[in-house]
Amino acid sequence: MAIVLFGGEKGGTGKTTLATNMAAMLALKGSDVILLDTDRQGTASFWATVREETEVEPRVACVQKFGKGLATQILDLADRYEEVIIDAGGRDSMELRYALGVCDRAYLPVQPFQFDIWTIRQMDELVEMAGAINEDLQAAIVLNRVSTNPSVREDQETRDFFREEGFAHLRLLDGVLRDRIAFRKSARDGLSVVEWKRDRKAAREMNQLFCEVYGG
Ligand SMILES: Nc1ncnc2c1ncn2[C@@H]1O[C@H](COP(=O)(O)OP(=O)(O)OP(=O)(O)O)[C@@H](O)[C@H]1O
Ligand SMILES: [Mg+2]
Secondary structure: OEEEEEOOOOOOOHHHHHHHHHHHHHOOOOOOOOEEEEEOOHHHHHHHHHHHHHHOOOOOEEEEOOOOOHHHHHHHHHHHHHOEEEOOOOOOOOHHHHHHHHEEEEEEOOHHOOOOHHHHHHHHHHHHHHHHHHOOOOEEEEEEEEOOOOOOHHHHHHHHHHHHOOOOEEEEEEEEEEEOHHHHHHHOOOOOHHHOOOHHHHHHHHHHHHHHHHOO
């Protein structure tokens, strides 16, 4: 049982893509999972509604919650469900802070072109602050939308940079998601990319991340 957060300070980095895919993949494995959308844009809820309306099985339960009282509501969901996945909105929101205070693991997607020292340092500090009340919090950066062009060495360059800078509270996951249309198209159909079945490479990348997040 775990409370897993997909969050971060920037918009459009892939939080909802990761949260919805992980939720569907847990459901496929028979887990009793709840997807908690704390973003007022409601993108994860929209994905769950499309899934519901098109009668995709397995179903993925999704609720929206915002503002004060969120920490208590998250803990309450954790009592009722085996797995809680939180999609926190972009920006340094109140929801992100509450969720960091109670989650077991936080995954912060970053796109290589956004991978700057300032952003990562901010995240490192945010996790450090959350760690003061949530001692066992584990946090990791996930590289998303890495170029599929092998001559663009974004992945390795980012890893070198990360190692050189050395962040105290963040590690970098081995798995990356590359920039693939499959992630957008599958989401539009209320599916995970592994259910969409039209891009094996995309599915493999998501499976690797799933293994890192949930241990296989
Ligand atoms: N690896 C990828 N390849 C191609 N498109 C991607 C990838 N990851 C995400 N996208 C697309 O980028 C857009 C932003 O992704 P997503 O909605 O997951 O980000 P977000 O961090 O949840 O954004 P927000 O901060 O607005 O909540 C979406 O259209 C999504 O389909
Ligand atoms: Mg989102």
